[in-house]
Amino acid sequence: xxxxxxxxxxxxxxxxxxxxxxxxxxxxxxxxxxxxxxxxxxxxxxxxxxxxxxxxxxxxxxxxxxxxxxxxxxxxxxxxxxxxxxxxxxxxxxxxxxxxxxxxxxxxxxxxxxxxxxxxxxxxxxxxxxxxxxxxxxxxxxxxxxxxxxxxxxxxxxxxxxxxxxxxxxxxxxxxxxxxxxxxxxxxxxxxxxxxxxxxxxxxxxxxxxxxxxxxxxxxxxxxxxxxxxxxxxxxxxxxxxxxxxxxxxxxxxxxxxxxxxxxxxxxxxxxxxxxxxxxxxxxxxxxxxxxxxxxxxxxxxxxxxxxxxxxxxxxxxxxxxxxxxxxxxxxxxxxxxxxxxxxxxxxxxxxxxxxxxxxxxxxxxxxxxxxxxxxxxxxxxxxxxxxxxxxxxxxxxxxxxxxxxxxxxxxxxxxxxxxxxxxxxxxxxxxxxxxxxxxxxxxxxxxxxxxxxxxxxxxxxxxxxxxxxxxxxxxxxxxxxxxxxxxxxxxxxxxxxxxxxxxxxxxxxxxxxxxxxxxxxxxxxxxxxxxxxxxxxxxxxxxxxxxxxxxxxxxxxxxxxxxxxxxxxxxxxxxxxxxxxxxxxxxxxxxxxxxxxxxxxxxxxxxxxxxxxxxxxxxxxxxx
Numbered sequence: 001x002x003x004x005x006x007x008x009x010x011x012x013x014x015x016x017x018x019x020x021x022x023x024x025x026x027x028x029x030x031x032x033x034x035x036x037x038x039x040x041x042x043x044x045x046x047x048x049x050x051x052x053x054x055x056x057x058x059x060x061x062x063x064x065x066x067x068x069x070x071x072x073x074x075x076x077x078x079x080x081x082x083x084x085x086x087x088x089x090x091x092x093x094x095x096x097x098x099x100x101x102x103x104x105x106x107x108x109x110x111x112x113x114x115x116x117x118x119x120x121x122x123x124x125x126x127x128x129x130x131x132x133x134x135x136x137x138x139x140x141x142x143x144x145x146x147x148x149x150x151x152x153x154x155x156x157x158x159x160x161x162x163x164x165x166x167x168x169x170x171x172x173x174x175x176x177x178x179x180x181x182x183x184x185x186x187x188x189x190x191x192x193x194x195x196x197x198x199x200x201x202x203x204x205x206x207x208x209x210x211x212x213x214x215x216x217x218x219x220x221x222x223x224x225x226x227x228x229x230x231x232x233x234x235x236x237x238x239x240x241x242x243x244x245x246x247x248x249x250x251x252x253x254x255x256x257x258x259x260x261x262x263x264x265x266x267x268x269x270x271x272x273x274x275x276x277x278x279x280x281x282x283x284x285x286x287x288x289x290x291x292x293x294x295x296x297x298x299x300x301x302x303x304x305x306x307x308x309x310x311x312x313x314x315x316x317x318x319x320x321x322x323x324x325x326x327x328x329x330x331x332x333x334x335x336x337x338x339x340x341x342x343x344x345x346x347x348x349x350x351x352x353x354x355x356x357x358x359x360x361x362x363x364x365x366x367x368x369x370x371x372x373x374x375x376x377x378x379x380x381x382x383x384x385x386x387x388x389x390x391x392x393x394x395x396x397x398x399x400x401x402x403x404x405x406x407x408x409x410x411x412x413x414x415x416x417x418x419x420x421x422x423x424x425x426x427x428x429x430x431x432x433x434x435x436x437x438x439x440x441x442x443x444x445x446x447x448x449x450x451x452x453x454x455x456x457x458x459x460x461x462x463x464x465x466x467x468x469x470x471x472x473x474x475x476x477x478x479x480x481x482x483x484x485x486x487x488x489x490x491x492x493x494x495x496x497x498x499x500x501x502x503x504x505x506x507x508x509x510x511x512x513x514x515x516x517x518x519x520x521x522x523x524x525x526x527x528x529x530x531x532x533x534x535x536x537x538x539x540x541x542x543x544x545x546x547x548x549x550x551x552x553x554x555x556x557x558x559x560x561x562x563x564x565x566x567x568x569x570x571x572x573x574x575x576x577x578x579x580x581x582x583x584x585x586x587x588x589x590x591x592x593x594x595x596x597x598x599x600x601x602x603x604x605x606x607x608x609x610x611x612x613x614x615x616x617x618x619x620x621x622x623x624x625x
């Protein structure tokens with residue numbers, strides 16, 4: 001037992017359940033369900049691995065109560081008994097791994113698309129989601145009552161399958177939340193108007209589940225305490241909701257934030273404060289005896305421990321952190337903090353929530369946990385890998401696990417590749433921490449690290465790294481021009497007082513500009529598009545824009561850069577050629593020397609994740625040239 005976290009690793013009573021610790025895997029969309037909505041091996045392996053990892057409770061991703069509420073094509077469904085065999089196998093498997101499984105039940109309401117549901121969207125009021133822009137059908141009273149029964153029936157079905165508890169998804173702007181919020185509920189009947197009326201849908205579901213399963217069956221409700229939209233729920237209203245739910249006898253309240261329109265508040269990115277919403281959860285906890293589950297980019301144990309000790313929360317949800325390292329609790333409990341594979345908060349996993357399966361550049365085996373029983377190579381090869389970027393470290397780890405003898409050759413000033421460059425950008429320091437964790441994983445697997453090619457070793461295979469540097473070569477031809485990558489790599493000195501213009505709409509250019517302005521340069525960032533960092537997650541765009549403006553940089557968006565005068569410019573930082581993509585050979589800087597395999601490195605998270613997954617395939621399939 002790690003005594004550094006006495007609150008985090010204390011047991012907790014949740015209804016009739018006893019949880020071994022306060023670490024919870026919250027509901028996270030994965031798309032690991034089968035195409036027909038049933039449970040298959042991928043989803044089972046994913047949740048079982050987190051149970052094995054020692055989490056006190058595992059909450060499934062949202063489970064559909066009605067086909068009209070599907071939020072993605074591969075959503076777990078439980079609207080009829082045909083799904084019981086897979087659900088039962090899931091519950092049995094998680095419990096066999098020592099886990100506690102709670103099923104989150106949900107209906108998307110207006111926050112989906114008819115192309116997914118095959119039906120007209122439904123909502124309390126005919127107000128479209130600004131992102132999906134489909135006007136939903138306003139539910140009639142009989143239709144509302146039918147959906148209430150659907151929630152209750154689904155909860156009962158999960159209990160029959162062996163689930164240990166239920167979480168009602170009343171957050172993030174989905175159907176139950178749409179009834180709660182004045183932002184989406186403008187009804188004038190018994191389901192609209194006052195908070196008491198807006199609570200009716202949720203209250204009827206709670207009472208129906210309790211009537212069917214008993215008052216002691218563990219029941220959680222998840223809410224968005226702050227929706228951050230006009231007329232949306234705020235803390236004051238959420239405190240009232242908590243009081244009403246306490247009176248109904250639920251067993252815990254999960255306190256989240258946001259709806260689709262304010263999703264960046266929920267899906268925080270690299271560099272944003274960890275545990276940002278725990279104080280908000282604490283405000284609600286101060287008014288109720290309900291146990292509170294806290295969320296909001298919790299990745300470090302001490303963040304959760306401090307919040308638990310302060311009485312802000314009772315349970316801590318380690319969401320994306322559990323994707324990056326499913327064995328986070330066990331490593332913490334046994335004092336193996338240095339072996340944690342840290343979540344980067346790059347949001348690649350969330351960015352896939354409506355597309356093919358959840359992926360992670362730190363843990364590329366997510367959803368493919370069965371692959372961790374790596375097929376051993378016969379005979380083992382002597383592999384030299386030149387470079388230590390994220391994809392090289394990943395390939396080295398897997399190759400070594402497969403019994404190959406692997407040596408990474410990287411001079412001290414070149415270690416980490418393009419992600420080490422990014423670690424020098426203000427707010428992106430976590431990239432260095434992630435690299436250190438992934439390197440440690442490779443060392444544990446047996447990978448050797450040297451700075452120069454050892455004369456005493458003979459290698460059968462040489463793997464080299466190319467880097468994705470799609471710089472606009474025409475602009476780079478100017479006398480005072482350098483690439484954004486040269487700036488990020490530290491190859492170009494940036495001087496205080498220099499007048500610099502950065503030209504490009506990509507993330508690397510925006511962060512090169514940010515780096516330059518923090519060195520004291522006078523920086524203008526120019527892009528022909530209406531936004532900056534357009535190849536990056538929207539959160540990075542907003543965060544980088546805020547930082548640039550706060551530091552006094554000048555942003556010029558939506559103009560042709562040829563119209564900008566460059567006569568008084570000391571240095572031009574040249575970004576991406578808009579005509580190049582990751583598929584174009586000329587966008588890559590190629591390595592020298594013979595190569596049995598080529599690994600890839602890139603700067604932006606979507607691109608470097610592609611590189612990591614290619615490296616996994618190379619290492620899994622390599623048994624010789």
